[in-house]
Amino acid sequence: MMGAHRMDWTLYGEGLQTNAFSTIQNWRFRLENEDLAFSDWEQLGFPAEAVIRLFFNSGKHFGDPALLAELVRIHQGLSAFHAEEESGAYRLTQALMRSFLDKHNQSYDHLTYTAMPIFELFQDHRSFDILLRTQADIVIALICDLIRFELRTLLGEEARMQQHLPAPRKLRQRIYVAIRAIVSCSAFDEHLMLPAHIDHLIGLWQEETRQEDRAISSYLAEETLALTDGIFAQLDPKLGLLMDLSLIPVYVAHDEYLFLRVLQAFEMLFLIVAEGLNECIGLIAAESYSVAAERFHLLNNVLRLSPAIFRILSTMTSATFNGFREYMRGASALQSENYKKIELYAAHPDPGRFRSPSFDSVPRVTREYLQPAFANLQDVVMPLLPGSCPAQDILQPMIAGMQALDSTFVTWKVTHYQIVKAMIGDAPGTSGQTSGTPYLKLMLEMPLFPYLKASLARPAAM
Template sequence: MNPEPLHRWLAQRRPTTHRFPYDAVIDAYQHYGKQFVPESWTTLLRCARERLPEVSGPRGHLAAFLSTALDKVDGRYDYRTYLALLLLPIPDPDSTAEPADRLLARRDRLHTLLLTDLVGFELRAVDSTTAPLPDLRPDAVTVRKRLRHALRAAAPALGRLNVVITAVDDPVALARRLTALAAIDRTAGDRLALRTTMLPVSTVHDEYLFIRVLQAFELTFGLLAVDLAAAITALGEGRLTAAGTRLSFAASLLRETAPLWSLLATMQPEAFHAFRVHTDGASAIQSRGYKLIESLCRTPDPQRLHSPAYRSVPDVRTRIRNGQASLDKALDAIRADHRALAEAPVLADGMRQFADAVLQWRRTHYRLAVRMLGTERPGTGATPGTPYLLHSRDAAVFGDRKPNRPGADPR
């Protein structure tokens, strides 16, 4: 791989962001794997970052891309840079003020873009031996199973977006139809986002799947955090039915992610172990989205707040220390309002649905982690692994309180 395109960009008197050679850089990263990118490339990328103040054009995306590409060189590598989350428009309760239906539509579109890109990658590997990430490619049976689960995972979002694909029994043929249809609607911005958010550490084929599935989970976590914040606001305003409805909606969205677990389970254990040795420093316990969800449900106790999981998300810890509201606290505040009991069944049902969905998600996560790691191996980045997940998987979602029947006190 020749870094000449990057040399030419740097040689310009006034480089522009829209002419930055993203494709050349990404091709190099996918050819070598981030762990093994030659210094001839990373030195030039550092030069590009130093020149950012004089570059013309919007610099936000390029700055985020360079930060992500140079994380290992800088010693900043973690879960968020591994997944290039700075380059994905993930909803956030602090910065999102759009109506719920518009937020859902945006999430659905990005969700389908991520999965369609994964499907396209799998098809390219079937069609060509020159496709990127050539190591440990799965057999044909695994690929067909993988495509079938990816299509299932995309189906609810595609339905809400009114995207109709003529059904066929062959998952490969159906996947080709989906990718052809998606290509028509894909914008230049979509293509840039998909390209710049795929910087694997290795050249192992299954790492592409791993990254895209985790990005899809993080996207959903972001929207769930927005839903929980909206439910807390509704409770504070005494709109218990609205809060219950929002929680039911969040539960439904979380249940929709179940096929993502089936998709991830098609990852070959030997492939996972081949690339995970290069992910030291990046662990899912650093997931900001998941910590937001957990802390919005119930304020963590001091021991949990000082755990490695929360120390890895300092902004969430700050929110909590500054008095972030939670569903648990909001329910305490309204429990004495007997006039609200008429609306309690809807709220109780929403709480039950969401609590059940979270617990099922945790248990599925644990089962898959045991399959990949066993019960004694450490997790990614030397984190506690499956023993940690076993300890936390049945933690209460709303403190010690969970409604047992419609009409019960929602505490």
């Protein structure tokens, strides 16, 4: 299971479904009947792809009871192993189980829906720079994976999630904006080489968006596949595996693929911003203001990738979104931990916001916040602001960086709000905890660093 290969999802016949089920059953039988040492786990190779193949058949919401029963038994068998001996394959299997069994054991939420426990195993926290590059690469991999899926759909070669198909024109638009998004993201990986003719390719896809339903030329199809293959060949080979293991839909409607990939891409960006802000707390405490200034500008550039990704999401219509929305109920990005970390590292929320469903939905994050030792940017920046500290010139670039990030964050909220409004109008959210758009509207203007605005508006003490 830990290899670098990509699954061939086009092999998707009924025989394969039966084979997939027998593979899982045989595997569970070995687990229960052979006296396995922990070191066997790696070799044993849990057949995750077979499970995912079966979920593609129905979506998790309508998971086959026989499959779920097998998974429950495997999960029980897995728990019998000693936690201290955790290997990579073991942890991956546990993470997969969280997403496979979430609907069954009522632990389903935004994190299990978007397979965040699986992504966590592929993230590299050795330093901020490494995290930045690996996260950017994951975003690029997610977009490439989406392009391949949509291209295969247009070519009639894709068997997964082919219900509630959008108009072919929407899919062409999607590929067009997705390739443009790759170009934007590539700024964060200086090692990544894009083909010299990428602008030409973008131009051809733009042309395609103006066509009605004509077939995609074999030249365009081949060049687009060569683009994504060429990018995957330069990325960490494990990212191919991550792509294969991290799309576990609740239903079989086509656009859920897009929706999941977009949610996952944003989660990757939110993590960069959250970790970057957390680092800035230490930098400012150590009076490294110019390094902090650079970091804020960088984080702003990361968040400025959002329009490129929202453009991909905007190729979904409310009709195709409604093809799967009801099966998502219980999971909402209201439960996004990375997004709430951004807010809490930036400032102390006002009591109204802290008591709102937004923070009620992320108990792990609020627990961290309530620790006595918790400090955030407000704690280290406030004492430096006018009236408290005379050395304003040194601080100016840093404050400018924070203001830029603040404005991009608010723009993110406004764009999100507009998309939500277009998709669901005034219907309540899927979390079951908010009124939907009216709730989001209340939070729209709330800045990331409210103390900055308030303090800079006051004249400095003489």
